[in-house]
Amino acid sequence: MNVLKPNQRTTVYTLLERGSTQREIARITGIDRKTVRSYQRRWQAEQSNSPRVATGSDAVAAQTPPPWPPAPSSASNPAATSLCEPHRAFIEAQLRLRRNATAIYQDLVDSHGFAGQYNSVKRFVARLRHKEPEQFDRLSFLPGEEMQVDYGEGAPTRVPGSDRYRKPRLFVATLRYSRASFRCVVWKSSQQVWAELHERAFRHFGGCPQYVVLDNLKEGVIKPDLYEPELNPVFAATLAHYGVVADPARVRDPNRKGTVENAIGHTQATALKGRRFESIETQNEFLAHWERNWAAKRIHGTERRQVQAMFEEERPHLKALPLLGMQYFEEVQRTVCDDSCVRVDHSSYAARPAAIGSKVRVRIFAQRIQLFDLQTGTLLRSHPKAQRPGTVVLPQDERVFNPSRETRLILRQAAQIGEHAARLCQLLFAIEGRVGQRKLWGIVGLARRYPAHCIETACAQALEQGIYSYKRVQALSESLFADALEAIEAHAGGDVAPTPATLTQQHGLIRDAHEYGDLFAHAAASAMTTATAATTPTATTLTSTQGGRA
Known part of the structure; x- marks a missing residue:
């Protein structure tokens, strides 16, 4: 309880003697309601233990009439009966039909001669509505089975080359069994950045889970769907490279990945609250230090076990990492031109057997180009990436007649x-x-x-x-x-054979x-x-x- 100054304590006591409520005292004095409640209990104890005659300021306060209108009291002034009470059966029936208070008020006025106001109906409907509390299951998973990922906001960080501070994006990946987390902040996100963060999380944990649960953000899910969501091609290829299966949560269902939601809130409230950083690298170093020295050593409130100990138990169940990392690419669509080639970065690449005028899907890697059929996804051609713009990668046997080379x-x-x-x-x-x-x-x-x-x-x-x-x-x-x-x-x-004179042997x-x-x-x-x-x-x-x- 906060200790009030004598003049503040006297003011609170005076208002309590006049019958003011805690809310009114807090509004008048600016003192927190919890503090007012504590001093009200002390004042009531003093009044009951030592009754005294009102003299001086107490007498003046006793002679002062209470403020108008008098403060409501649940004991002396019982709540008046609502004007909607006679129509309770009708209102309950309309609520079962999922009608709102406005529609019910209009029907009461038109059909039942209701003379009250809309606010009376709204308050009555609010009291009748009984919302059953939503039940949540205690989800439990095997070691190495699931990892949950999501984005949040990091601490204010100085923008490079300026004096302005901005909050970067905070990526958090949490293993569901052990609650061990990987935290990293980035300035901006993209398809490749989202996939790279997952790869960094896998290498931080030293292995891969079986499933990764994510939100329906565009970096991961192109088209959300309850039954067959369409994943981003770069993200899908990265998970396939590491042998992980994506399990996107349903739209507007954040409780499915509540573990990482709590991890983000814990990071923001405990590690980053009130802090500022001069660079992204400094903030990432601090997050790694905080995870290693504090978050991993904490006793989890639900499991009542240390997070690091649970992670050591889960680590052997993670799948082994591949020897080579993911080779990232950019995926575009191109039309096959009349020379049976597609144009990529000002260079031409052979696209047969794709027909002229058809569309193909092109994956642009750092050192090669791959062409896929747009409908079936079959790999059509693979070419080394041209080092100079204007290069034509077309074998001689696929070229049509040209006088200069035939x-x-x-x-x-x-x-x-x-x-x-x-x-x-x-x-x-x-x-x-x-x-x-x-x-x-x-x-x-x-x-x-x-x-x-x-x-x-x-x-x-x-x-x-x-x-x-x-x-x-x-x-x-x-x-x-x-x-x-x-x-x-x-x-x-x-016929007779020709004479030797007509046939030269x-x-x-x-x-x-x-x-x-x-x-x-x-x-x-x-x-x-x-x-x-x-x-x-x-x-x-x-x-x-x-x-x-x-």
């Missing part, structure tokens, strides 16, 4: 036809350059209509004649193929029959179209005939 492809296909075809194409490109690539494509394309040996022979004759032209090679190939067909038809009809350009057979077999096995496949038996017969004549 020459090697054409010459390689010409070499598959034969030595003379490759030499002719090289001469054409050396003479005409990039424009000559059209002729090269034409010569290579003849392999889809004629056997390779016919094209090779035509290229050899064109080289011998010194005519480097696609049309010349095409004409020679057609002539050779037509002659071969005529010879096949003549042999099939039983020995020439520098004519190869051995077995070599021609190998060329036909190679062409049939590698790149033969439907037309070539149709002519293959005939060509084979021609080879056999020539071999027999040889």
Whole structure:
């Protein structure tokens, strides 16, 4: 009890003798009601033990009339009956229908001739309403089963580069079984900061719990839902990396994570109340010191055990930490452009098999880029991150025709036809350059209509004649193929074999029959179209005939 000065004590006694209530005395004198109550008890004890005659100031106080209106007394002035009492049954029925006092007052006036005021109905309704106290269960969890996390407000801290103080965000993670906590303050929060704080909490405890209970803040939960809440992708990936399952509390249900709520209140009221810090680092160092020397050594009020002792019991039940930490990323959506690439930080990355115009989900790591299907979440591609803006990460085999880089492809296909075809194409490109690539494509394309040996022979004759032209090679190939067909038809009809004067058996350009057979077999096995496949038996017969004549 506070000790009052003599003049204050006299004032309180005087007001008590006049019949003033404790509330009135506290309002008049500015003295706390608890102090007034204590002096009222002392005054009543003095009055009952030593009755005296009113003299002096007491007599004057006794002759002074009490203030108007007189103070209410529950003993002398019983409460008047409410005007709503005759309508109690009607009001109780309306309250069971969950109607409010305004609606009940309007019905009383319209249908029952009520002459009182709305405040009378409001007071009567307040007395009738009986709110059952809410029952809470004593939640209990196994060691290492659950960790609860939440944000609060830290102590005022000087903003870097200014003289202004601001309260940072206070992150608290509390193990439900042992009540051991990790506390840290940050200036601002984000998806990555929220995930990093969880990772720091896991490493502070030396292990991971099975579940983490959090609020429905945007850093952790994108779309709250009672049955299937949608987690933030960075936060979900972090928990998956550590093997922890998120269990978001229901919306507007903070009692589900009451342990961390109490831990935040305990931190703010005990550790940070009335303190100021010059930097975030200083406040975090103080919180670590306070947790280690005071909070961990306290005896918990409910469990009646030391927090540190319970944590030592819980520590072996936490899951082991992975060797590598979480690799954080930024997740965005991108549209596949007409070059089958997506643009990320001014660089292009191949997105096949995603279709052109479709959207993909892109995860941007520090050293790599990952592309996922937007609907199924399947990993499509993974590329090393470009070090320079403007880089195009697209394999050569996925690029469409480009005159500046397709020459090697054409010459390689010409070499598959034969030595003379490759030499002719090289001469054409050396003479005409990039424009000559059209002729090269034409010569290579003849392999889809004629056997390779016919094209090779035509290229050899064109080289011998010194005519480097696609049309010349095409004409020679057609002539050779037509002659071969005529010879096949003549042999099939039983005609007499041509005389040696019309058929040259020995020439520098004519190869051995077995070599021609190998060329036909190679062409049939590698790149033969439907037309070539149709002519293959005939060509084979021609080879056999020539071999027999040889």
